[in-house]
Amino acid sequence: MAIFSVYVVNKAGGLIYQLDSYAPRAEAEKTFSYPLDLLLKLHDERVLVAFGQRDGIRVGHAVLAINGKDVNGKYTADGKEVLEYLGNPANYPVSVRFGRPRLTSNEKLMLASMFHSLFAIGSQLSPEQGSSGIEVLETDTFKLHCFQTLTGIKFVVLADPRQAGIDSLLRKIYEIYSDFALKNPFYSLEMPIRCELFDQNLKLALEVAEKAGTFGPGS
Amino acid sequence: MSRPAPRKPEYHKINKDLFVLTYGALVAQLCKDYEKDEDVNTYLDKMGYGIGTRLVEDFLARSCVGRCHSYSEITDIIAQVAFKMYLGITPSVTCNNSSRNEFSLILDKNPLVEFVEELPAGRSSLCYCNLLCGIIRGALEMVHLAADVTFLQDRLRGDSVTEIGITFLKKLDEKKYRRKK
Secondary structure (H helix, E strand, O other), rough: EEEEEEEEEOOOOOOEEEOOOOOOOOEEEEEEEEOOOOEEEEOOOOEEEEEEOOEEOOOOOEEEEEEEEEEEEOOOOOOOOOHHHHHOOHOOOOOEEEOOOOOOOOHHHHHHHHHHHHHHHHHOOOOOOOOOOOEEEOOOOOEEEEEEOOOOOOEEEOOOOOOOOOOHHHHHHHHHHHHHOOOOOOOOOOOOOHHHHHHHHHHHHHHHHHHHHOOOOOO | OOOOOOOOOOOOOOOOHHHHEEEHEEEEEEHHHHHHHHHHHHHHHHHHHHHHHHHHHHHHHHHHOOOOOOOHHHHHHHHHHHHHHHHOOOOOOEEEEOOOOEEEEOOOOOHOOOHHHHHOOOOOOOOOHHHHHHHHHHHHHHHEEEEEEEOOOOOHOOOEEEEEEEEEEEEEEOOHHHOOO
């Protein structure tokens, strides 16, 4: 039972706050000798495993580090191309770390704006007048909950599908936002939230929600 | 019960007198800084606007009010829930015109003017509590409602009651934010 991320989207669809609290992700580091028995391909500026799943290295995992040094997209830390480096038998044996690629902050911004548009489309598609936008988006690995305030700010929480009490968590996040972000006189509305107190209290609220499973009234 | 009861807010008790005195000091300083009453009123309104845009989220977060569907509903909520929550008073609401977009809030008790006897000489058109007008205007704008909020009558200026008039103008376009991208 876990809460994976929190996104706060402003009225214009821009992401103003993002928090990831994944559990330690599955990463696998292995030493290989030539030739590499995994099929790697370049995709979206990252080197991904296309085939040859084994030992905790799954299809879709990206190359995260070579010989302990983090790779920079498709280039190693020294500036060489990863695929070229791994194709050269002289560089072996090599230790490579694979894992699920994290979203970059630009990707998160883009996905938040896209969600903002989809949210609006959701309410327009409705056969009934005055419908709300997308409230829950469910997949097999996570459930996305969205709460839009009457002022147009959206709070989005991605959690485990079995996690209960997300509605109360969303209301709690709204209160924390109104307390620690808005009441800070130096915070401008609609701008990215960079308030320590907001971070701290949000993390606390997430912990409480995860432990409790559900928020009771009066908590 | 379809809606959960609002949670008891955990307000730290603070002396009301300190708040009233702070407000008084603010108005007094503005009077020193600006000669014209209209300027003082404008600045109080501007400050109130900034407060209102932020206070509305706190209000919506803590009061669990749903979406309103008419101007009279909105004015009722402002009077009975918002004023009660923040100032501890409940003004009465009257509707001023037949097209139902002009309302008045009649305040019989106003904690902000508790220690004020009368306006100083030469400040006869000062709206002492104009901050409240700005707050209401800012709050309504954040929920996409443009409104004109002014003091129609003020006990400090010699009228019999204190009356805040809210005139709802055209509903603001919620979708305008999408075009800015």
